[in-house]
Amino acid sequence: MGIEFAGVTKRYPNGTVAVDDLSLTVPDGTITVLVGPSGCGKTTSLRMINRMVEPTSGRILLDGTDVATQDPALLRRGIGYVIQHAGLFPHRTVLHNVATVPLLLGWSRARARERAKELLETVGLSAELGARYPAQLSGGQQQRVGVARALAADPPVLLMDEPFSAVDPVVREGLQDELLRLQSRLGKTIVFVTHDIDEAVRLGDRVAILRVGGALAQYGTPADVLRHPVDDFVAGFVGRDRGYRGLSFLSAERVRIDEVPTVPLGDVPGGPTEGWLLAVNAAGEPRGWLPPGSTVDEKLTEGHLVAGGSLYQRGAPIRGALDAALSSPSGLGVVVDAGGEVIGAVTARQVLDVIENHPEGVAHG
Numbered sequence: 001m002g003i004e005f006a007g008v009t010k011r012y013p014n015g016t017v018a019v020d021d022l023s024l025t026v027p028d029g030t031i032t033v034l035v036g037p038s039g040c041g042k043t044t045s046l047r048m049i050n051r052m053v054e055p056t057s058g059r060i061l062l063d064g065t066d067v068a069t070q071d072p073a074l075l076r077r078g079i080g081y082v083i084q085h086a087g088l089f090p091h092r093t094v095l096h097n098v099a100t101v102p103l104l105l106g107w108s109r110a111r112a113r114e115r116a117k118e119l120l121e122t123v124g125l126s127a128e129l130g131a132r133y134p135a136q137l138s139g140g141q142q143q144r145v146g147v148a149r150a151l152a153a154d155p156p157v158l159l160m161d162e163p164f165s166a167v168d169p170v171v172r173e174g175l176q177d178e179l180l181r182l183q184s185r186l187g188k189t190i191v192f193v194t195h196d197i198d199e200a201v202r203l204g205d206r207v208a209i210l211r212v213g214g215a216l217a218q219y220g221t222p223a224d225v226l227r228h229p230v231d232d233f234v235a236g237f238v239g240r241d242r243g244y245r246g247l248s249f250l251s252a253e254r255v256r257i258d259e260v261p262t263v264p265l266g267d268v269p270g271g272p273t274e275g276w277l278l279a280v281n282a283a284g285e286p287r288g289w290l291p292p293g294s295t296v297d298e299k300l301t302e303g304h305l306v307a308g309g310s311l312y313q314r315g316a317p318i319r320g321a322l323d324a325a326l327s328s329p330s331g332l333g334v335v336v337d338a339g340g341e342v343i344g345a346v347t348a349r350q351v352l353d354v355i356e357n358h359p360e361g362v363a364h365g
């Protein structure tokens, strides 16, 4: 089932243009990866496919039919959805989690259980895990359950939003292999969101690179975008990451760490605030970001915050610093000490400056 974005724009009520006149076609039975820095509109684009977000203008066609004309509940039955941290129901067993959609579709309990067991096996989990609760599984196992749940009703389309970002790099590679193996058998139409160009190139039949502001920078096969980047932005984005593995060995010692403005949870920040503020708890640990222009006339809680990206622990390989900057909504990668306390922040530019001055580190990638 092919998907077509035709001149799709999304402007949120606060005026943010998250997606700007996006046109692209996702061919049937292929994996298309949306990739780009934090805030470039990847998640918004994905959620417009299953109508969790409605476009301001333009159309999204699923198998030739405008999704806006379809009942959202019916539409979503044909679309599996997998998110970061799997989003499992904590108080349901693994088997029950996977059986959720078949039960909603009115299958008998016995048939839903059978299907759930079969799916656990499909995603490489042993049936015994079915009796456990999500908290009793590793992060990687939880993601597999998330994939199994999304596949339960055998939807032709799968939407995956940074599904593997919260697990460590080794587990992540295992999950990527598993997805490719599954896909070779199932042939779903998959739209996959990530900020990691390595992951995009590995998984995508096609890769769509978005820039902040929600405009499509380039769309093509991985070989295409790596070999023929259309402009400096794409070249920078794919270029620096092509040597990414080499970066694992390059130390981030030389990266300048700047002070980051913080605000303690429980304070009353007032506002409107200037610039991004990093909220910290009593132990000095980062809890999320307060966006610029916020007015909070009550005690600051996590409910006021935008979730942060990955953290960079000082002394770890430089790849982590770049990841932290790219995944942060503020563009500032949060640097913590061994105890998890905030030390400061780095921008992607600062990290890239160091990398560009160490071509040997990149060349080994």
Ligand SMILES: Nc1ncnc2c1ncn2[C@@H]1O[C@H](COP(=O)(O)OP(=O)(O)OP(=O)(O)O)[C@@H](O)[C@H]1O
Pocket: 012, 013, 014, 016, 017, 018, 036, 037, 038, 039, 040, 041, 042, 043, 044, 045, 195, 327, 328, 329
């Ligand atoms: N409900 C909302 N209201 C207002 N602005 C929003 C809303 N959701 C997202 N945005 C803004 O729209 C832009 C695109 O957000 P989106 O989540 O689609 O980006 P993304 O590329 O998926 O980012 P990330 O990698 O950080 O998840 C950002 O500037 C974001 O702050």
